[in-house]
Amino acid sequence: MIRVVLADDEAIVRVGVRAVLAAADDMLVVAEADNGRSAVDLVLRHRPDVAVLDIRMPGLTGLDAAAEIRRAGSGTATLILTTFAEDSYISRALGEGASGFVLKTGDPHELIAGVRAVAAGAAYLSPLVARRVVDHLSGGGPRLGAAERVSGLTAREREVLGLVGAGLSNGEIAKRIHVVEGTVKVYVSAILKRLDLRNRVQAAIVAYEAGLIPAET
Template structure:
């Protein structure tokens, strides 16, 4: 694991292919507000490095030796200062992407992403915003919830108010904040407040995790094709 000084958005790149790993690290280092504080060859090294360097964002390959990106993401999520994880994948409708999102990743990027899109994604996730368009998140999670159904976890949403439950349901159905506000007849700032409270009450880090929780709790049922 290599390390660098503290500045701007701190990043770790985890990929078992040296050329890919070095390529992403070099590309990210061209941005004045990014600092690549480490690279990792596998998930176990990524977890150790993140605990040492406390990055803001990790670019995480899914398929790696020793420990894959899914397990590494789950282990990082339990940390006190857990970084946000961007999963690197070859196919957008890959079951491993769903597993990574369920494990705590904030979003995913295809490996052929353009440089500008990569930079934008890192900044968006570092700021705590949703990387994926709500409709894309819903489509992905709904598809794998349908293919691999799980028994609803009772009581997981019991701490939410009826209005917060309504907001979570609409969020999971793919509506944006303005669309939720229009549907419920409230202001957009009110919706943002509800979303923040939902995340806080459920112990979630972002909207992507809220969508996962809505499906796994049974609040939203995947549509059959």
């Protein structure tokens, strides 16, 4: 069961999001908050798998809450949920260590897919956000700087990075390259450290920029 803390300052939105998650038989909302500070406190108290955070909340924004949750080392993945798709919000959310970004205006299935993905250790961007990120950062093709950046990785590490960029979880990557999941975790940790990245979303962006995403994915 994926345990979720939900934070949004609008009660009607929380009701809607809770209903969407309740439709999935593998998710349970364990606590709700109407502001970012309470969200952080609830995450530290309940240690959920995922925190679904609205961006604009009083006291502490969802982006600030995501940053605090990451620094606290709770192990909770953060999924940003918002009506805003501006590049500045997307960039900051990724920079603060959020594991995913889903728009409230998107298909409810995107929310479910996003929660499952980040809970499994993968990165998730809703299709609209993914297009904007890739178009903005990749410029339609591999960037020389990114290619040089990953050149110091081993062939296996570049393969794993490409699969992270394709949105695969550690378990899925393990099956793809025929190793145990623990080995994939070691590879991912090494990649993040060597490329000075905070999370898998940032790793996915580098993979896109470097042209490492396998065509079949």
